[in-house]
Amino acid sequence: MTGGLYMVLGLLVALGILITFHEFGHFWVARRCGVKVLRFSIGFGPPLIRWHDKQGTEFVIAALPLGGYVKMLDEREGSVPEGQLEQAFNRKSVKQRMAIVAAGPLANFLLALVFFWILAMLGSTQVRPLIGSVEPDSIAAAAGLAEGQEITAIDGQPTSGWNAVHMALIRRLGESGTLDVTVREPGSTLEQTHALALQNWQRGVAEPDLLGSLGLHPWRPTLPPLLAQLDPQGPAQAAGLREGDLLLELNGEPIENWQTLVKQLRQKPDEPIRLAFERDGKRQELGLILSSRTQGSVTTGYLGAGVAAPVWPDNMLRTLGFNPLEALPEAVKRTWAMSALTLDSLKKMLLGQLSVKNLSGPITIAKVAGTSAQSGFGDFLNFLAYLSISLGVLNLLPIPVLDGGHLFFYLTEWVRGRPVSERIQGLGMQIGIALVLGVMLLAVINDLGRLFG
Numbered sequence: 271m272t273g274g275l276y277m278v279l280g281l282l283v284a285l286g287i288l289i290t291f292h293e294f295g296h297f298w299v300a301r302r303c304g305v306k307v308l309r310f311s312i313g314f315g316p317p318l319i320r321w322h323d324k325q326g327t328e329f330v331i332a333a334l335p336l337g338g339y340v341k342m343l344d345e346r347e348g349s350v351p352e353g354q355l356e357q358a359f360n361r362k363s364v365k366q367r368m369a370i371v372a373a374g375p376l377a378n379f380l381l382a383l384v385f386f387w388i389l390a391m392l393g394s395t396q397v398r399p400l401i402g403s404v405e406p407d408s409i410a411a412a413a414g415l416a417e418g419q420e421i422t423a424i425d426g427q428p429t430s431g432w433n434a435v436h437m438a439l440i441r442r443l444g445e446s447g448t449l450d451v452t453v454r455e456p457g458s459t460l461e462q463t464h465a466l467a468l469q470n471w472q473r474g475v476a477e478p479d480l481l482g483s484l485g486l487h488p489w490r491p492t493l494p495p496l497l498a499q500l501d502p503q504g505p506a507q508a509a510g511l512r513e514g515d516l517l518l519e520l521n522g523e524p525i526e527n528w529q530t531l532v533k534q535l536r537q538k539p540d541e542p543i544r545l546a547f548e549r550d551g552k553r554q555e556l557g558l559i560l561s562s563r564t565q566g567s568v569t570t571g572y573l574g575a576g577v578a579a580p581v582w583p584d585n586m587l588r589t590l591g592f593n594p595l596e597a598l599p600e601a602v603k604r605t606w607a608m609s610a611l612t613l614d615s616l617k618k619m620l621l622g623q624l625s626v627k628n629l630s631g632p633i634t635i636a637k638v639a640g641t642s643a644q645s646g647f648g649d650f651l652n653f654l655a656y657l658s659i660s661l662g663v664l665n666l667l668p669i670p671v672l673d674g675g676h677l678f679f680y681l682t683e684w685v686r687g688r689p690v691s692e693r694i695q696g697l698g699m700q701i702g703i704a705l706v707l708g709v710m711l712l713a714v715i716n717d718l719g720r721l722f723g
Contacts (some may be wrong), residue, residue, distance in 0.1 A: 408485020504574015
């Protein structure tokens, strides 16, 4: 199966599952509150498949899978027969209407919880967060971090692997203050906490370099400079290098390992270099001009070549798994942490601490869906959990058009004892539509920038 097909299928499966579960939340609670559901649609546009149940609800799978809706009997949308008035949505109590509206986002959080529960039981293999090197005069060096130390906690939160380290660092993007990093010294059980001074750390950077900006580099197994993959558009393939070539020298200097070579090449954007390499037992040489890659405000050299994945020593890996009972609180913790992180990231975008270029649209979602589907069941499930949480959080924002906007109006009605006027609701809907369309346009522009940038 090609990468493009994985993208399409991954996106369709992801959206199909998340949208169906979201709309089912509305549908299920509406039925329990005695509201007549006229249509349950997955997607918009012309129906591809349709059927009816015994209660007269029409179920539809439509042509455009970028959303869905549950249409309920409502006097505001048309005349309602006298005998069905008690089944109309607008005739229900404000608490029932709030419950029906909130059920969609809550269903997304519940779905993420189930996915995280399954993932916790499946277990995962993680790489110990061992520091490989610390750059001189960096934030990490100034705080006293050193090669060989293992990061055991950040801001008091345990870090079982590099994924946990990255998640903890993401929470501090754009901030000033102290980042507390607890480490274990090599060959010891002694732990010590170092305070890293942050000042508007990576504020507004489009693609933050979490570890590099602190001056930290993870420990990695030494890799021989044996080429295993080439970028078809990169300078390495254009110059004639092939998979299987063993790189020997850079500008006449011996190449110790792949990591050292990458570090040297990154310092030579758009510069000419000369490589000696071995192919079929024979030494050869060629010259080429590196291209460049820009990450944030840093431009680095790019060869367009890679080596095979490293083989990790057993002592650098740890497996985490939970039984069904232990997995439940772990799933709750992950769901809560991701929900809080998503909400915090939105707040930081509004304040300018995070770049709005981090917003992603359908193209990026499709690419990530395809990549995670290719990586395996666990990665795809993890992606679905994150996306489900994002959908739940975004829908709860108090923006008219979204579920959160309706909740805000109903909450106001509950407090005031009377509904918000139709004029104000209509104005709010217009503003909400403009905001949502603006954000969607920005997300698509970001997608296109990543695709063609």
